[in-house]
């Protein structure tokens with residue numbers, strides 16, 4: 001088992017090529033659309049759930065051909081029931097330096113999918129790095145049911161607080177101050193009910209306190 005680097009890949013408006021039209025392809029397409037990617041599906045057949053998404057994807061109704069890799073493609077996801085062809089596509093992607101995931105061959109994946117939980121800006125991914133996808137699925141649900149209350153609203157509240165702080169103290173010269181303050185405020189309010197937090201009131205109080213700490217007035 002080799003570890004992965006877990007990073008949050010920004011796929012909005014980037015073109016992803018999905019090869020295959022079965023249930024595995026469908027689960028890939030759903031995740032890609034959620035991440036606002038442009039999705040092109042190449043497959044002679046589409047299962048029902050995927051054909052229901054036809055208005056949201058570009059569908060090419062045939063088998064994969066090598067020239068499908070000619071466009072500027074940010075990633076290729078292979079989900080077909082033909083192992084030899086999967087491996088051949090994998091090698092083509094490697095020649096062209098395109099990141100690729102081959103659903104049925106872990107050794108031929110530049111990246112793995114994981115079990116995801118999403119709630120607004122919060123995204124959780126669980127990976128067992130190919131060891132037990134079934135356990136990844138179970139743990140994703142387990143973690144989702146053990147998150148703190150109103151976590152989404154709390155994250156959104158801090159997002160708003162950061163934006164307002166930034167508009168009060170814009171520019172890189174205030175970066176250290178903003179970071180110090182947000183660190184303190186996150187610790188202070190992360191377990192509060194976000195609907196009771198008056199963002200501007202909090203900023204008024206803490207910015208005054210912090211500025212006084214920085215430049216203490218003489219007695």
Ligand SMILES: C[C@@]1(CC(=O)O)c2cc3[nH]c(cc4nc(cc5[nH]c(cc(n2)[C@H]1CCC(=O)O)[C@@](C)(CC(=O)O)[C@@H]5CCC(=O)O)C(CC(=O)O)=C4CCC(=O)O)c(CCC(=O)O)c3CC(=O)O
Nearest residue numbers: 106112113114115116127128129130131132133134136137
């Ligand atoms: C390597 C990887 C490559 C990749 O797909 O990126 C891969 C490979 C393979 N999976 C297989 C089987 C199953 N996959 C699932 C489910 C999921 N598989 C996912 C990811 C991954 N699967 C990557 C590693 C992720 C990791 O380890 O953390 C999830 C997490 C995400 C997703 O697919 O989007 C999604 C759950 C999503 C959710 O529920 O939230 C289930 C359970 C189920 O269907 O309920 C089973 C049956 C139970 C079992 O085997 O555990 C087989 C066939 C093995 C055989 O032939 O016996 C292979 C090929 C092989 O291993 O050779």
Ligand SMILES: NC(=O)C1=CN([C@@H]2O[C@H](COP(=O)(O)OP(=O)(O)OC[C@H]3O[C@@H](n4cnc5c(N)ncnc54)[C@H](O)[C@@H]3O)[C@@H](O)[C@H]2O)C=CC1
Nearest residue numbers: 020021022023024025042043045063064079080081103104
């Ligand atoms: N990573 C994972 O989590 C899992 C991976 N798998 C593997 O993923 C693969 C796909 O699984 P399913 O979606 O259930 O398969 P499926 O058999 O339902 O669908 C295969 C699809 O690929 C299309 N196809 C076949 N050859 C093609 C080609 N040359 N070019 C374009 N499209 C082609 C078919 O028309 C069909 O739409 C299988 O190899 C399976 O072993 C299966 C379960 C879980």
